[in-house]
Amino acid sequence: MNDVNQQLTTSFNALSAKIVLAGALMLAATAVTAQSTSFDTCIKGLRQSVVSQGITAAVFDRATAGIEPDPDVLKAFSFQPEFRTAIWDYLAGLVDQERVDDGRAKLKEWSKVLAEAEQKYGVDRNVIVAVWGVESNYGRIQGKREIVRSLTTLICADKRQAFFRGELLATLRILQSGDIPQEALVGSWAGAFGQTQFMPTTYQRLAVDFDGDGRRDIVGSVPDALGSTANFLKQAGWITGQPWGVEVQIPANYSGPSGRRTKQSLAQWKSLGIKALSSVSLPDSTQAALLLPAGAQGPAFLVFRNFDAIYSYNAAESYALAIAHLSDRLKGGATFKTAWPTDDAGTSRAERREIQQALLNRGYDIGEVDGLIGAKSREAISEFQKSSGLVVNGRAGQQVLKALRAPVSTRAPKVGG
Numbered sequence: 001m002n003d004v005n006q007q008l009t010t011s012f013n014a015l016s017a018k019i020v021l022a023g024a025l026m027l028a029a030t031a032v033t034a035q036s037t038s039f040d041t042c043i044k045g046l047r048q049s050v051v052s053q054g055i056t057a058a059v060f061d062r063a064t065a066g067i068e069p070d071p072d073v074l075k076a077f078s079f080q081p082e083f084r085t086a087i088w089d090y091l092a093g094l095v096d097q098e099r100v101d102d103g104r105a106k107l108k109e110w111s112k113v114l115a116e117a118e119q120k121y122g123v124d125r126n127v128i129v130a131v132w133g134v135e136s137n138y139g140r141i142q143g144k145r146e147i148v149r150s151l152t153t154l155i156c157a158d159k160r161q162a163f164f165r166g167e168l169l170a171t172l173r174i175l176q177s178g179d180i181p182q183e184a185l186v187g188s189w190a191g192a193f194g195q196t197q198f199m200p201t202t203y204q205r206l207a208v209d210f211d212g213d214g215r216r217d218i219v220g221s222v223p224d225a226l227g228s229t230a231n232f233l234k235q236a237g238w239i240t241g242q243p244w245g246v247e248v249q250i251p252a253n254y255s256g257p258s259g260r261r262t263k264q265s266l267a268q269w270k271s272l273g274i275k276a277l278s279s280v281s282l283p284d285s286t287q288a289a290l291l292l293p294a295g296a297q298g299p300a301f302l303v304f305r306n307f308d309a310i311y312s313y314n315a316a317e318s319y320a321l322a323i324a325h326l327s328d329r330l331k332g333g334a335t336f337k338t339a340w341p342t343d344d345a346g347t348s349r350a351e352r353r354e355i356q357q358a359l360l361n362r363g364y365d366i367g368e369v370d371g372l373i374g375a376k377s378r379e380a381i382s383e384f385q386k387s388s389g390l391v392v393n394g395r396a397g398q399q400v401l402k403a404l405r406a407p408v409s410t411r412a413p414k415v416g417g
């Protein structure tokens with residue numbers, strides 16, 4: 001091929017590449033325009049709808065000025081975790097010594113407010129503080145997404161429309177009342193916000209002004225957050241003075257009823273050979289359910305009405321158990337007497353940070369050392385497990401921690417030859 005031909009071929013290829021690129025850009029541009037047009041149309045429709053429900057146009061316009069959909073929210077909405085977190089991993093991170101120590105400091109710091117909340121709502125202060133600790137790490141992690149933007153993104157992408165429309169309306173009512181300024185209305189991708197992580201409709205039903213400044217501010221006011229949590233639990237049916245439950249021992253080969261919804265009296269459970277591992281001063285007629293979070297081989301619990309009250313905060317048994325157990329630990333209670341059925345127990349947040357730091361020191365990319373085991377950390381752990389001959393599962397468990405604590409083997413210089 002001569003030079004001219006070579007040049008022609010090159011220019012032709014370059015040209016076709018440009019055409020393809022231009023086509024792709026045009027398509028992309030069309031897609032973006034179509035998306036923003038439909039988003040704008042959707043926002044206009046929402047404006048009409050909320051104004052007919054008592055929100056002023058000025059409040060809506062201010063709340064949605066310059067708004068654009070948030071693609072991360074849609075990703076979060078359709079995210080399917082690739083594996084389920086084992087209950088012992090979940091609890092080891094949520095109820096670790098750090099959260100117990102922090103919680104005890106908060107119990108002291110806010111003792112006056114907590115005494116008032118206990119007095120007014122009849123809810124155990126240790127449970128109020130445990131909810132606070134699990135929901136937002138005592139106010140430290142409240143989420144960073146703008147609520148109005150997240151909710152409009154979900155509504156306009158047709159995700160659970162009725163539900164998120166209700167949440168948007170409740171959010172706009174918060175703005176209209178002036179209880180919380182818009183810049184403070186940030187939270188999870190789904191719209192939960194504040195130190196108590198209430199959804200906006202929950203806020204409207206149950207948040208209280210507990211510091212008496214005339215505003216219900218669960219973002220900036222600790223007393224409002226604690227009072228609102230107590231009020232939530234009271235409305236959820238909290239029975240004053242009753243424990244949430246008790247760890248029990250079940251007979252070997254137990255195959256009787258279990259599950260949160262299967263309730264029978266303490267007397268009936270006793271007749272099945274189930275024994276409380278600490279004293280319970282409740283009448284034999286008290287209704288209880290048997291929880292076996294890791295099957296018959298792991299810790300077992302009889303739970304009472306107050307466990308259901310905690311459960312209604314966030315409908316997951318593992319979540320309710322974390323709060324219940326943290327509240328016991330705050331009171332000075334011990335860890336569970338029965339071990340989890342695993343040979344690779346979970347790690348605390350301090351241990352997770354240690355794992356991350358050790359991986360970083362060995363040259364693995366784990367992102368930030370934050371004690372949160374995300375996709376990057378799991379990948380690095382898997383690689384490390386593979387190179388160390390461990391079971392590859394990406395878990396930040398005790399076995400990985402132990403292996404990482406072993407000194408890094410340095411190759412001895414070759415002597416002689």
Ligand code: CA
Pocket residue numbers: 208209210211212213214215216217221224
């Ligand atoms: Ca207030």
